[in-house]
Amino acid sequence: MDGKTIKLNVSGTCFELSQTSMTKLLETKSEATETLLKLKKDNNTEVFFERHPGIFPSILGYLQGREMHFPSSVCVGEFLEELKFWGIDTKYISKCCLSKVVTFTDEQKTLQIMEKDQNVKDEKRTELLKKVEGKQSWERIQARGWLVLEEPSTSVLAKIHVLIEYNEAMETVNILET
Structure with a gap:
């Protein structure tokens, strides 16, 4: 050496x-x-x-x-x-390459936040699904209600609810435009 x-x-x-x-x-x-x-x-x-x-x-x-x-x-x-x-x-x-690093770092932080939010959402969904399977009828009804409101892909009723909300929003826009 x-x-x-x-x-x-x-x-x-x-x-x-x-x-x-x-x-x-x-x-x-x-x-x-x-x-x-x-x-x-x-x-x-x-x-x-x-x-x-x-x-x-x-x-x-x-x-x-x-x-x-x-x-x-x-x-x-x-x-x-x-x-x-x-x-x-x-x-x-170098300064000319530093913006790429800053962008990458910001994107990584955003991805971490999104992953954390998705994990929380998945945990809540799992909890609601467990309540739907629960024995007490009020908890079951409440859990199904939340699934209809927050998870449009869980049932036909949830999909219908989303379509109705979308339709109402479009009607409101049409009314405001006239």
């Missing part, structure tokens, strides 16, 4: 790093750092990483002092995972 360059084999694609780039990479304290420190101990000049070879050129560019851009063919989430593996903070992503 005392040579002028160190070879990184990233899933079959070979890259050579200067001592300066290697030092910068070792400062990141990442998963990759552990492997590289082991390489230094063993005095090897080549190390293999089973990572995305199309992303590493962006990381290498950053290590060499250039701005870090990510390839358009790569998912933002996958790129962020690679940055985490190599121990590089997202603040080093």
Whole structure:
């Protein structure tokens, strides 16, 4: 490892790093750092990483002092995972690519909220269905009523209810237009 360059084999694609780039990479304290420190101990000049070879050129560019851009063919989430593996903070992503990261992060938060809401809805539906099967008649009637109002796909009555509501809404719009 005392040579002028160190070879990184990233899933079959070979890259050579200067001592300066290697030092910068070792400062990141990442998963990759552990492997590289082991390489230094063993005095090897080549190390293999089973990572995305199309992303590493962006990381290498950053290590060499250039701005870090990510390839358009790569998912933002996958790129962020690679940055985490190599121990590089997202603040080093170039400004032109940063909007994609912000959009991706916002979309992920929205998806998490939607999944949580769907899980809550599924739990309520399951609870209502259990009440429909329950022994007490009032709970059964109440649960069926809620299913008709909130779950249009549960029965013919629920579908009819939705059609009536839609029809009333359209009539109201027609009245307001005249």
